[in-house]
Amino acid sequence: MSDTRTPSQTDPAPYDALLLLSFGGPEGPEDVVPFLENVTRGRGIPRERLTEVGKHYFLFGGVSPINAQNRELLGALRKDFADHGLDLQVYWGNRNWAPYLVDALREIADDGHRRVLVLATSAYAGYSGCRQYRENLADALAQLAAEGRPELTVDKLRHFYNHPGFVGPMTDATLAALAELPAEVRDGARLAFSTHSIPTAMAETSGAPDDPARGTPGGAYVAQHLDVARLIAAAVAERTGVADRPWQLVYQSRSGAPHIPWLEPDICDHLAAERADGAEAVVMVPIGFVSDHMEVKYDLDTEAVAKAAELGLPVARAATVGADPRFAAAVRDLVLERAAVQRGEPVTRCALGALGPSHDRCATACCPNPRAPRPAAAEA
Template structure:
């Protein structure tokens, strides 16, 4: 096998995602998994679950993971890369622990992990690493051999992640009426998180003033806005905004909210807007409800023409980017020099999360990092 296509030392790739309900009876149990340990009453969970019940109790995220799995397997086969791809979730079937158990029984001993979250944050990185540690502890208690797991680096600025989003913005702009298109504002959206979580995201040296979470999103927004300007000749005003806030109202979270931002654009006389969900890999519930339903209704109420551009989803360029990330890390693990693709000002992210990176809310072991108990 060519060194460029050598996945060694890895003998499998694990796609690690959030999970979601696939029917009405799944919604409350799913939300109980998501909120376990927070003491939220079941009646409150039923209220929260209305977003899911509105869509038949089905989150699109699992179907989107299946589509990405298929795209990865197709890409690997076309490239001549013989490596099995598995899928496990944090909060719903197929559960991570069950998938890792299956992988061990299939003889997999060195696993590369791709999380469906592109940016640095507790919930988008370290919590997945905690989930991996919990799953490994379960396998250890069952007397199974433990695989070594390595989480692939953040890919927010990889060309295969950014380019599909650029094209999505261009398509959305083209859908607007010509008389409002050139003045359209770009609203780059991502999941709001508590200010405290943002400020401590990424390595310790990045902490403060929104941390790596905000800086990484701003870098991607600049990349996309710059590419749109180069390809259209129009410099569209833009801003990074937030959505999907949850939690106690007295705790500060990242702002402004997308709906508040749309109201502000309307007051300022903006002729139109394109919502660009750069913080999300696929069109799951936060996109389907918070943007396509709630924010779009707000725009209609204001009389503001609005479009929502596509997420990356199972785009073949994203599948190819994941292959490149895998082979890059494999080469590094073998001690070889690897090309590390990255756009923008921040450069490629670290391979191994350092101590103090996206610190936990409470002390818990986390795998695949410098502080991992599973070397």
Template sequence: MSDARTSPYDALLLLSFGGPEGPEDVVPFLENVTRGRGIPRERLAEVGQHYFLFGGVSPINAQNRELLAALRADLAGQGLDLPVYWGNRNWAPYLVDTLRELAADGRRRVLVLATSAYANYSGCRQYRENLAAALTRLREEGAPGAAELRLDKLRNFYNHPGFVEPMIDNTLAALAELPEGVRDGARLAFTTHSIPNALADTSGAPDDPARGMPGGAYVAQHLETARLVAEAVAKETGVAGREWELVYQSRSGSPQTPWLEPDICDHLESQATAGAPAVVMVPIGFVSDHMEVVYDLDTQAAEKAAELGLPVSRARTVGADPRFAAAVRDLVLERAASARGERPARCALGALGPSHDVCPADCCPAFRNPLPAAAGADWTD
């Protein structure tokens, strides 16, 4: 039975990307990630070398366990009776198995937190497609309770205070790690995952205010988060006019396909050439310090900065920060109130306002093999 404050929902699902937890997992994990693209196992073993540098273990699963514990503790601390489950797109615990568990436990209407804050295909729509595909599979199998299971994804949270405020504090802490003589002149490089320009240009809904800005909603939302953090850092440090830029990392795919630029390593080189005294890398595009942070930033970018003689530091991601867990609770209560026909306050910082609850069918389309319009909506009957 659901709590009155979270009714009609009776569970929360933490939905994430997943990652290998040992050397033997690396290639099978990458096969899951790249399924359908025809990439040979030998090539995947080459691609997986950065995992092997860390013993074949991605930090993401351990960090999701920490977030899971933080969410449960926050909800319990507020007297909310809402069980929290966890499922992944590409590794155990697999989404389909978690949905099977939810249905078997008698859960019927479930809120879903995807560990991606911004509008784009792979970070939002693809997770909704994963939910639809997993639920369809369970229904075709005749899994008990699957026919009655409904899943609603929580809105994007890039401008929620519980996401932005920890990033502000983490950026201030990273600034403090720099030598005092370069601290005030240090520039901020806000980093996120590069995606193909075609996906960036079509990210968000056509009527989304963010789509009126250069680069579609994906870029516009990141710029908004970066601005909010940069302005707060300037206020806290008393350093006005500190230079900052949105840059990208973790590019993959064909070199013939245009992707968002500049890459973080190219950016560091240009900053060194321009005489920047130091750079703070702020990974606003990631919820946790997973492999794309510890390898692409802490390893590759840090090595590039050392080669350039450029002092750098790196801000932590929000991870299991209690303020982020509280923000998820806020989003849960907000969505539950809306489902009950109420008009709750919708918390958001900056000029773009809160994201929509239910994504329109034409929101964040894939530029490869777009699904029919019906697949774009939340999987609810």
């Protein structure tokens, strides 16, 4: 979209605040186990097990990169909004660590705002990446109501996985990673598009149609990732002149019980299979993640790189979008799009690929809670 807008196109009304909503992460060794207790609350996991799980964080001094990267994104959003005349205050809250979601919403209410847009740092449909955040919002809003604070109306921005401001930076990052490989293997390098593995049952119930009356078809989590992978692979082929470069969607960061089926193949298993198939090199492209947080730094940069070294397979890892100015501009575009929709004005929705722009409001039945139904904010 053009950066030249009429006054009405820089108007966020009826919204008066944007909340950056993320997962959160520890910022010191003493935070690790309490953070993991927040993540796993209600599952009865012993503290000793959490200490074992936390070894990934302890390898990095007990600090997850995610909070620092969210601060960078917060700054990028504020700068982009200011540079383009969008008068909308931006706040930040996390699901599992400070600054907590309920505190951010309390600050928003105390500052006099009443109509809030939410940007969740997850690009795709699915329980953990969408509905669980909306459940968290419902819980936080209920807590504020119990405190007697003014009512907030909260709407979540649509999934942005196929917005040009997400796909473009990921494409450039893939090309940059290819350039890091030795020249003699560059043209033969294959692409592994990586995302968070989830239980197959959860993947099968992810997503909903635009018309909630038609029911929930499911399968959106995988379908959306595949659409992005195709877009990036095609763009890389065009810009490198290497047609038919092999690629595959792979998964990482599995954390569930062994007897429960999760999406496969795992990235490390995939690297072994690629080497056995004669691959010269592999570029890992973390399309499932907005920033280089712990699951990228450990599962890809540590475990997968170590596996590749064991196999004698050259690898490189593409960067995530992070605070790329194009991504900040995409958020601005989504904010103005949603504001125009709420005002009843015509709007052009930016989306690449075969699936088109996603729905504004989630159907009640989409991406169901795998344990038990719970109230969720911003539903159709």
